[in-house]
Amino acid sequence: MSDEEYSNFLYEFQETECATIYKLGDTGIGGGRVFLITDEGRHGLETSPVQIKNVEWGCHGVSIPGTKVNIGTGKANTDKTIEANCSPYFDNELASDLVSKSRAGGFSDWYVPSRHELYKIFDVLGVHKVLEKSDPNLSYPSYFWSSTQANNEYNYVQNLTTGAKCWSHKALTLSLLPIRNF
Structure with missing residues (x-):
């Protein structure tokens, strides 16, 4: 599975009942910190763990x-x-x-x-x-x-x-x- 396919899979997984619900400040899927949430915490934006x-x-x-x-x-x-x-x-x-x-x-x-x-x-x-x-x-x-x-x-x-x-x-x-x- 390519990086892009894996990223797409995780994005789609967040639409299931098994989704992780994120809060602001949580560690995101990519290891950074969540600074914006949408869809009741199923999606959003995270910073990189590396600057x-x-x-x-x-x-x-x-x-x-x-x-x-x-x-x-x-x-x-x-x-x-x-x-x-x-x-x-x-x-x-x-x-x-x-x-x-x-x-x-x-x-x-x-x-x-x-x-x-x-x-x-x-x-x-x-x-x-x-x-x-x-x-x-x-x-x-x-x-x-x-x-x-x-x-x-x-x-x-x-x-x-x-x-x-x-x-x-x-x-x-x-x-x-x-x-x-x-």
Whole structure:
């Protein structure tokens, strides 16, 4: 069974009477923390159990039309960024490339949260501690990328330690907390 088939099976399993009912803050199917529930706790969104550090967004100077801010749009935003096939400003691996390669918790369907999905993570789960020190060169590890573009040079970000919301230049290296649907 492929990763995608397994993920689909678990999603469909959640429609049965044997479904696990999740609450906010629970450990999700992929090992992350549940920050949004739907269908009376049968489905929702969870964070990855693994955060990715020192990640450049890329796409500097490139407008990616149609990225949205709303909850439920992170996957489409991430797909649009992958399709844009952007280059890094420096010689870094890009956020969209790293998230598309992630196999955290045994799943391969992780994506970058939209602006409001990222805000919801902080609102529901609170402070997200950054456990490792990062390279101080153009790195702000407490700030996390959203998949929502502010303009062709900036993306929306949030500090998951303080809750501060702002824009960040796409060439800076920040952290990334992928999410997935369950």
